[in-house]
Amino acid sequence: MIKIAIDAMGGDNAPIEIVKGCELALSKFDDIELVLYGDEQEIKKHLKSDNRVKIVHTTQVIDMGIKDPVSAIRSMKDASLVKAMRSVKEGQEQAVVSAGPTQALIVGAHLIIKRMEKMHRVALAPIIPSLDQKGRILLDVGANIELRPEHMLELAIYATVTAKSYLGIDNPTVALMNIGTEEGKGRELEKETFKLLKESPIINFLGNIEGKEIMSTTANIILTDGYTGNIMMKTIEGTAKAMGSMLKEEIKSSIGGKIGYLFMKKNLKRFQKRMDASEIGGAMIFGINAPVIKAHGSSNAYAFSNAIRQARLFVKNEIVAKVSDALKDIEFIESSE
CATH class of the missing domain: 3.40.718.10 (Isopropylmalate Dehydrogenase)
Incomplete structure (x- = not known):
């Protein structure tokens, strides 16, 4: 099974459209399990089935209008986005999908999951x-x-x-x-x-x-x-x-x-x-040690389900490992910033 961490509270239409998108993805793909990070009570209001779904309760949300994403990632330890990323860092899940604020997602990917060894920058x-x-x-x-x-x-x-x-x-x-x-x-x-x-x-x-x-x-x-x-x-x-x-x-x-x-x-x-x-789903964040997909902030259920589809394919096709292999013999890439 491919396990994907979901920031259920990120985005303009969270959690209702995020939960609906998760259910849509589960109906399409029988090889995924989803772990939803967010307010358990709010998520359960919209979740019709707990088949291949787990909820991890969180008490904080990184707002879409966040002005200081670095401070938010470092201080809001119980935010849905932070906990989802930390779970991937620890190997509990294999990818992250979020419709939350773009810069917070990029910063979180940097600070928590970390860049790949031979990637000196990430890209959206x-x-x-x-x-x-x-x-x-x-x-x-x-x-x-x-x-x-x-x-x-x-x-x-x-x-x-x-x-x-x-x-x-x-x-x-x-x-x-x-x-x-x-x-x-x-x-x-x-x-x-x-x-x-x-x-x-x-x-x-x-x-x-x-x-x-x-x-x-x-x-x-x-x-x-x-x-x-x-x-x-x-x-x-x-x-x-x-x-x-x-x-x-x-x-x-x-x-x-x-x-x-x-x-x-x-x-x-x-x-x-x-x-x-x-129809696409979201933007991929290249250069991180695990797949991170940024769904559009105003994603509806269909769009978010396609973002999950992207994460699934990244994991299934082992893209991060293949990139590491492609970069290993590149001599002129700097060894430090």
Whole structure:
């Protein structure tokens, strides 16, 4: 059985949507057991069955608007997120899923579960929509404001292993986000990273891509720093929402539009599904000694169940161990910060 720790109190819709998401995941996968950390009384209000479910009562919750995540992780020992992570650190469960505050989750992963030996930075890595419907791994989208070229290479190796074992891609390709496609473009970070990626025997490097290619590139992995990646991800989310709103306005603006909608209803629903973040589940935190999945803060039950699905696949496919093996012979990676 794969045992997964659940922060049942994290997120805007906790615990009701978290509990429903857990039940949905349990109905889909018969090889998982879930341990829910949170207010036992509140969880039981919404839990229909205790089959393959255990509740660990906690008395504290790290708020979504937390200003000092480091202090919260260190001082709130009985918080649902902290106890879930500590259980994974101690080997009681094999992965963590939370819809709680992003920075608290990243800090907690650092301080409690710890980074992998040869990973000098972690990354927040969602799977974003693509024209071919296979999805793209985008990293980093906010764990690090600044990265060095060797850190970028480490993250590219992690993403390559993940694309193979998680997405099922035999020879995943990596593209570097830049202001131009030619070699030599960009800041020193991009120039030096380009050289490392090009020389790496592990990376199938396609070269630079520009922002306009993010949805259409053939690359399976898009690599950038956390500042740029966060802006890119939020731009995609905002554009998708705005396009949806504009489309609704145009449909409602005329009788012809309303009639046309009746014929296009199935197509529009499929389009919405292709752009829906709930289909993915959550963002993966790369570089930690155990799988940590960050579900969206406003996750509904379906979205949270997909985040659990991600954690299950990470454990089942032994991705952390495979990354460790891929990194073991890399000579130029620093031995210290």
